[in-house]
Amino acid sequence: MFDSHAHYDDRLYDADREELLGRLFGQGGVTGVVAIGCDLASSRAAIALAEAHGGMYAAVGLHPEHAEALSPALLAELETMLGQQKVVSLGEIGLDYHYETPSRDAQKAAFRAQLALAERTGMPVSIHDRDAHGDVLAILREFPNVTGVLHSFSGSVELAKELVKMGWYLSFSGVLTFKNARQAPEVAAWVPSDRYLVETDAPYLTPVPHRGERNDSGMLRYTLQKLAEVRGVPFETAERETEENARRLFRIES
């Protein structure tokens, strides 16, 4: 199982991080994890985790929640980090209109600046899009040479079709297993077999039947089961396809 998006630098893992990761990569059936950065400190932490664990890789970037930290110095440091061996993606970056701050203008500026960096460096991007589908699509269209993955994709089948046509991948999280999930199962049933990934977004978005508990990459099995069910394929097919797709997108050899 390949977890395309997780936050193992979170303090919820401080008490047992090494033991947990050892178990997941050992008996736990986890073959790969992309540790995601949200600002410079968590990006550095993601790189440190990737350097310490064979199956772990890092994404570095500025989450829209921290958009006001954007500066030429920060972009220069991200660019340096993107050159490091186990860094496989720029992210997570994007737009989050769930809260009023930071301002939409500040978020868009940070998003565009980092997409320009992705274009210059050729790095695949991990996108955070919360309640901002229209603006995310419009800004991604400004960068036709950039692709990557929409993490925990929450849009409609129509939006999914546009993004796939533009070369993007869609990633499914534990949200797919929630009782009130409507759009995610429809999109998961539709998405082409070479364009979907699976993720935990750990420690958040824990799938049913463990909703409310701390998430970890072992819980991918519940989301993969649901993916297999809605797609009408065996579990092993969903497991294999999501891993192959993640390795292709992030250019990680088996």
Ligand SMILES: [Zn+2]
């Ligand atoms: Zn995340």
